Amino acid sequence: MKLLSATPSPYARKVRIALAEKGLRFELLTEVPWDADASAPAYNPLGKIPVLILDDGEAVFESSFILEWLEAKHPEPPLRPADIDARLAVGSALGYLDLHLPDFDWALRHPALADRFARISERPSFAATLPQAQGFKDRVV
Ligand SMILES: N[C@@H](CCC(=O)N[C@@H](CS)C(=O)NCC(=O)O)C(=O)O
Numbered sequence: 001m002k003l004l005s006a007t008p009s010p011y012a013r014k015v016r017i018a019l020a021e022k023g024l025r026f027e028l029l030t031e032v033p034w035d036a037d038a039s040a041p042a043y044n045p046l047g048k049i050p051v052l053i054l055d056d057g058e059a060v061f062e063s064s065f066i067l068e069w070l071e072a073k074h075p076e077p078p079l080r081p082a083d084i085d086a087r088l089a090v091g092s093a094l095g096y097l098d099l100h101l102p103d104f105d106w107a108l109r110h111p112a113l114a115d116r117f118a119r120i121s122e123r124p125s126f127a128a129t130l131p132q133a134q135g136f137k138d139r140v141v
Contacts, residue, residue, distance in 0.1 A: 020125035
């Protein structure tokens with residue numbers, strides 16, 4: 001499998017984390033989706049990354065759908081709680097609160113959850129996918 005990705009992309013990051021946590025081997029192809037020579041449009045009519053390119057050339061795109069696909073095809077280890085209510089506590093939502101609602105301070109209100117979030121953030125899959133700026137090849141007007 002190959003993953004078309006960009007280093008600052010949160011959408012690509014969640015797929016990279018899922019692939020790493022499931023122990024699946026993949027080749028990481030990094031590009032800027034807005035560059036003229038980006039390959040994403042060849043796989044995804046919307047031209048967006050991430051795109052998971054399967055060994056037979058088929059492509060899976062839309063990060064949420066890629067995660068659904070991975071969960072269905074590679075169920076072990078499961079990355080989502082079976083209980084739909086428990087999914088509300090999954091880490092990326094907490095990161096969103098940190099970024100957009102810092103005064104809410106969810107960590108102070110929910111120390112056990114904060115501890116869990118800190119432990120998850122230390123996992124190699126999270127550390128290896130921290131967003132990084134990427135340059136454009138084409139001139140941006
Ligand atoms: N709904 C999409 C959003 C993906 C997305 O917006 N990716 C951005 C990079 S972070 C992109 O490829 N943008 C290029 C474009 O819009 O042309 C998903 O979840 O996969």
